[in-house]
Amino acid sequence: MLEVRNLQYQYSDETEFALDVPSWSCSEGARVAIVGRSGSGKTTFLKCLAGLLQPGEGEILWRDERVKGAEERLVPGNDKIKLVRQDFGQDPHMKVVENLRKYILSHDDDARADRIKKWLNELEISNLEQRKAKHLSGGQLQRVALAQTLLAEPEVLLMDEPFSNLDPVHKHDFIPALRELFAKEKMTTISVMHDPVDALRIADQIVVFQDGQIIESGTSEEIFRNPKNLETARLFGLISVLSVEQNNAFFNHPLDKVVLDKKVWFRPNEVVLSNVKAKYTVQRKLPMPGANWIEIEIDGKLIVVSE
Numbered sequence: 490m491l492e493v494r495n496l497q498y499q500y501s502d503e504t505e506f507a508l509d510v511p512s513w514s515c516s517e518g519a520r521v522a523i524v525g526r527s528g529s530g531k532t533t534f535l536k537c538l539a540g541l542l543q544p545g546e547g548e549i550l551w552r553d554e555r556v557k558g559a560e561e562r563l564v565p566g567n568d569k570i571k572l573v574r575q576d577f578g579q580d581p582h583m584k585v586v587e588n589l590r591k592y593i594l595s596h597d598d599d600a601r602a603d604r605i606k607k608w609l610n611e612l613e614i615s616n617l618e619q620r621k622a623k624h625l626s627g628g629q630l631q632r633v634a635l636a637q638t639l640l641a642e643p644e645v646l647l648m649d650e651p652f653s654n655l656d657p658v659h660k661h662d663f664i665p666a667l668r669e670l671f672a673k674e675k676m677t678t679i680s681v682m683h684d685p686v687d688a689l690r691i692a693d694q695i696v697v698f699q700d701g702q703i704i705e706s707g708t709s710e711e712i713f714r715n716p717k718n719l720e721t722a723r724l725f726g727l728i729s730v731l732s733v734e735q736n737n738a739f740f741n742h743p744l745d746k747v748v749l750d751k752k753v754w755f756r757p758n759e760v761v762l763s764n765v766k767a768k769y770t771v772q773r774k775l776p777m778p779g780a781n782w783i784e785i786e787i788d789g790k791l792i793v794v795s796e
């Protein structure tokens with residue numbers, strides 16, 4: 490189990506932000522996605538987990554062993570919990586295979602070659618083996634950086650926006666392939682995701698950050714269908730938010746399914762235009778796959794429903 494107890498971190502030159510996680514854990518082999526607005530503390534949390542920052546308070550335990558902070562080791566970091574490098578860490582003038590070789594110096598040549606082949610193959614980038622890093626695209630570099638981290642065979646893999654440089658077509662196939670790979674390797678993975686659909690596809694468990702704190706965590710199903718607060722609902726796509734009075738005044742059949750923060754909220758596919766009884770004006774039609782969404786204004790309030 491990966492466990493966080495009373496974790497607090499503050500950057501010395503940033504007084505507005507503080508990471509504060511009283512308690513959080515995930516089981517071994519879990520696939521976790523961390524979501525939250527920009528600046529909510531997702532990356533800071535990952536860096537604490539990886540031992541790359543020194544928490545001001547609290548502790549992180551992996552398999553009951555305390556993860557040392559950055560100031561407690563000669564080289565910051567942890568052998569068992571690894572964060573994929575955001576800068577990719579590749580020497581641009583070296584070939585991919587040469588770059589990767591640097592990270593497993595302790596093994597003999599054959600074993601090194603085998604392991605590099607295995608991970609290039611698993612990540613479907615064997616074709617890049619002899620290419621120089623400077624000739625790779627952002628998406629290719631991102632996968633090489635992932636291969637580099639996996640070569641170290643971490644028990645917990647941390648990824649910060651692992652698909653940010655991949656185009657939607659590659660992402661479509663790559664996410665399920667990765668999920669399968671992590672399951673096969675029985676690896677615990679924690680990924681920061683901006684795209685909610687990516688988060689739902691890769692993870693079984695979702696953690697939501699706001700202002701340095703975890704405001705909600707649960708299974709993907711729970712978080713998507715029954716979020717406890719509006720911040721979470723907003724992160725998972727377009728929603729409309731109404732007061733109880735507006736809900737009663739706008740619709741023939743007022744919504745009774747979810748009331749959060751004393752508000753009624755819904756996704757466009759959950760309300761059809763024929764349910765609107767109040768006088769409205771159409772602002773914009775939004776053709777979406779499988780449905781036509783329509784943005785309407787009622788009494789100065791913009792909402793999006795299905796046509």
Ligand SMILES: Nc1ncnc2c1ncn2[C@@H]1O[C@H](COP(=O)(O)OP(=O)(O)OP(=O)(O)O)[C@@H](O)[C@H]1O
Pocket residue numbers: 500501502503506525526527528529530531532533534
């Ligand atoms: N090295 C740093 N020094 C000072 N402040 C920092 C540093 N890194 C991040 N911060 C600040 O800490 C807060 C949290 O940043 P963090 O990168 O953890 O957020 P995030 O949720 O990962 O954001 P994003 O989604 O934009 O990557 C922000 O206000 C950010 O400006």
